[in-house]
Amino acid sequence: MAEDVLCPFCGCLCDDIKVEVENDQIVGVKRACKLGSSKIRGHERTKAPMVRKDEELVETSYEEAYDRAAKILKDAKRPLLYGWCSTVCETHKKGILLAEEVGGVIDSTATVCHGPSIIGIEEKGLAGSTLGQIKNRADLIVFWGANPAEAHPRHTLRYSSNSTGMFTPDGRKGRKVIVVDVRETRTAKNADKFLLIKPGTDYEVISALRMIVAGKGEIVPEKVAGVAKSDLEEAAEMMKAARFGAILFGLGMTHSRGRYKNVDNALSLVADLNGFTKFVVMAMRGHYNVAGFGQVCAWETGFPMSVDFSRGAPYFNPGETAACDLLAKREADAMMVVAADPVSNFPRATVEGMAEIPVIQIDPFPNPTTLLADVVIPSAVCGVEAEGTAYRMDGLSLRMKKVVDSPYPTDEAIIQNILDRVRRLGDDN
């Protein structure tokens, strides 16, 4: 039995999982949610490296796969190295070095996730805390465009609405919960106050709340985005009356109309509320280590995502240097996808861009991106078959454990092998 194992699924990064191991096989997983348990138990794997020959993916050796990957990256003028959300920080470091060496662009899945949140933070800063601070102190939780009941199943019990702590001994009973969403989610059903807003109106609703909080409610119309002013007034009053409030926002805010401006406005609302009481805000990050890529990329390059090394020095300009920009404008002429599945998540025009260029995939599992890949390199599952560092959604770094051995190399080792070959190709030229 392995104790206190970290779960390699969502941004909750639960670290209390028990994994039963017999003969180096996982036979049981305790405490994890369904999503995490399924990943730890494992499912269909890519058995061996593959390269595309005559339109078909055929199995090959790791050596040949590394050679092909290195040649693709070396021959490309504008390679894009993308993904990184479901692997450890040690892989990120190697990936950034590889991007430097090939003069490529590196970007993470944040670009189609909480990238707008990061841009919002660039505008306003982030008044946040660790999750334990919310657990111990928060008497008001606002879930905005976030549905942890489905996406982060243990969040409410471990960290937020239903958790208990030093100043919150009564758990859910001692707290108020507000949910803002475009539909009545399972999370909304657990709320004390639910604001059902029209899709794409987050900015207006936040602005109205800011006006009311600032004592300028008279300029707010009777109905905002389908919500009665009286409901907004009640929500604003609950926020001001809290001893410690927290806004936890999801993709409903960052990927509806307004995007980073929504986040900018929400961060401003939280700053405003701190004039009355204590308030913090946090992005509900999706994959378990998408936050880690932002951290590693920031300390290595100065910027958290969308970094272009074509000039030898980091250049950062999302809108120009993000993965979707490069693919939609057909700039990228090769792509390496590590621990992510852009074909499932990217806009259609960018996936069409991927189909036109050589794609290398490094991942333990087959996924729709595999269908487009020219080189497929299977890897060990981080947090189950390989150890390393991950950052929880609140920016807390933890060490993931290795529970069982793996016949597959780690992501880090794979990238090191490709890097070595890229360097050798460079020496030959």
Place this chain on the structure above:
Amino acid sequence: MIIKGGFVCDPKNGILGEEMDICIECGKIVEKSVGGDVIDARGMLVLPGGVDAHAHIAGAKVNSGRIMRPEDGRRGIEPRTKLLRPSTGYTVPNCYAMGYRYARLGYTTAFEAATPILESRHTHEELEEIPIVDKGALTLFGNNWEVLECVRDGDLEKLAAFVAWGLRASRGYGVKVVNPGGGEAWGFGGNVKGIDDPVPNFGVTPREIIRYLMRANEILGLPHSVHLHTNNLGKPGNYETTLETLKAVEDITASRDRQVLHVTHMQFSAYGGTGWRDFESKAPEIAEYFNHHDQFTMDMGQLIFGSATTMTADAPLEYGNARLLHAKWSNHDIELEESSGVVPLVYGRKMPINAIQWAIGLELALLTKNPWQVIMTTDHPNGGPFVNYPEVVTLLMSRVKREEELKSLHELASKRSSLPSIEREMDWNDIAIVTRAAPARILGLSEKGHLGVGADGDVTIFDINPADVDPSKDHRKVKEALAKARYTIKAGEVVVRDGDITAVPQGRTYWVDASVPEDQAEKVRADLVEKFAKYYSIQMSNYMVQDAYVTHPRVVKAGVI
């Protein structure tokens, strides 16, 4: 290796500018060289490698600064080379730029000034990526629940055991205390107003926290003293709190041959006035106190005009900064342990407050008679980035330079400070003390900051001939020479030649392993088991920094047994 014929300042060993040879073998200073490189240092200044005892160079708040300030990242960009990774940033450089820039300035050691235990893994991840320099991190204790409870219960022995455990858990080097009690109060948006203002929910005062932590520090015989960021920092009139704090601990004695308390970035704690309108320097009062109390040390926290990124565990201060300046504001509270904040700002020459702050840092260094008591820092990047150290040195060495600068500042810098009347100009030995010997002594790094036999082979050679150059008049030459070391030698390896990086070795990370009696350790463990079960959001077994994060450790032993 032998460094021949340089003008050597090694004040710890009583060498005050003598022409002599320095020999290094196997990374250490030795009597006689057995071969290797010969560096002709005739007509050049030879100093021990620089030691920065207080800078914010690694960890969550530094990275928050980078993430919220892409506009800063775009400054100071240098592309990668065959040897070097790319550099970015001015106030919040990337990790590589930190190492390269310190080395170019002749610095070979730098300590991160504040890390919460819970987030120390992150701090070490960044420290590992900073090349060349040796480093370490000071661990935050001043708002930790276990500390507050030990103080409340009057259990000094248990507190000492917890401090030892916290240092081990964080792989930390010393005890940092920031706005004691204020960080806990900030958990509900409050603060403490002075050293006798009780901390909400815990019923202890900052005075008690400081005293207990100092006493625990001395029970453990740690190499460094308590490193204090005072209450009320950054506020007009706070010099009274500062003096009151120092007076409150006058009876505590050091367990080792060093200060009993280091008050950090004193510039921010030496303010008079009842508000911003009558804001004035009280540096002379602080310096006068230090001139009569040699058990205390401080660092300058010198202000540099231009862009800065303020970052501190003093979260209420940062909230105040953001409100005052309408600036971007990041805050980060750490469960059971600390709070923190980050606010970018610009210090202006014509801004009366900034101009007076600039004068205060210099007054502190020049009015305190003993240079071993005041070391040079800019509290990077709070007062300004460390790349400006050559500017600070010239200000300390040249009254002419100070007068030139004062002319470009708001007139209140002259009226509300005593700087215009200060004649003192530091000499090269003073500079060797405030940038090398004293920071090493204050940190308790016996093999740093000097060139005696057995010291680390860390040497800086500046292309300046003290026989020809009068730093008072030729301050431009001094600044130019200090900005680009002719040679920086780290553990016997040339890492900088003519201002260019020539090698990027991995430095070591200092941390302190202090032993305590098993019964006290057991009491702490029992407390912590309960805290992790009820309050922390992670498991106790996942808390401590693993060895994988400190790949080149230099473990310093201390403790009770």
